Amino acid sequence: MQLGRDYLAFIFVSLLCVSKSSSASTAAQTCVQTVTVSASDNWPPYSYRVGDQYHGLDIEILELVLKNADLCWRYVSFPSSSRTFEEFKKGKVDVIFAASFTQERRRFSEFSVPYRDEVMQLFSHADNPLSPQNALTPTLSFLSKSIVAVNRGSVYGEAFSRISQQCPDCVVDINLATERFDLLVKKRVDYAVEDLFTGIYLINRDPYKSRVRVSRLTVHKNPAHYMIRPGLFSEKRLQQFNLAIIRNQPAIDALIDLHFQRLLLVSSQAKQ
8 A cells, every 4th residue: 555655656746847847938928927935945855955946845845836826936045034034024025835823923924724734843962861752741841951952933832932931041043954953963952843854854864863863752733834925916816826735735745745755765774
């Protein structure tokens, strides 16, 4: 059964790659609008740049949705999520992917329907004795006596927010996942909260392999949406954008599963 799923996923991605080979002029003739999308240059496996081209899971999902919504796109990149939000508010960015919904963000953004889940997991140094990995009922309370590296601008849920409010000095804002894991390797922080896929990708590679590990404690799990600049779409166009997500959800799930299987394969090979 799993082999069948992998085969179908392979066929789907192959067809997607064929569709990507279409000429830019053809895409320009069929799209009804061009949107400016904020993408990360270094956020594997979701978004990363090789030369002038962007790749990754969120890039593949986004381009699938935009094509089905008859939209063209151009990418821009900023050094942090907080800077991205600033440019978004100025109207220089139209779409932000992998965004968590909050009431604060709702004041300056439209949100699409969700297209995948985001899982924020706790990572630690391999020999950290305070790791909750062996605890029977792990909670976040122990983090009030630890130093935790997080991404500036990310959402980690109410439980973690209470920890950061009780102990502001316990939380260190760091822009890049690699920088957060570098601090773990050097033991300058006790833990890092990282997206599960990104963390697994990193701990299978040097200099993090065998030095950073994933705990079984999920800090926060929530749906990921597209943030859309208010006024970018008419009500009808926004509905079409959401329908492009809903109608392509099986294809999106196949892409997510394919990328996860790749991560597991690399992890298995790294242990051999």
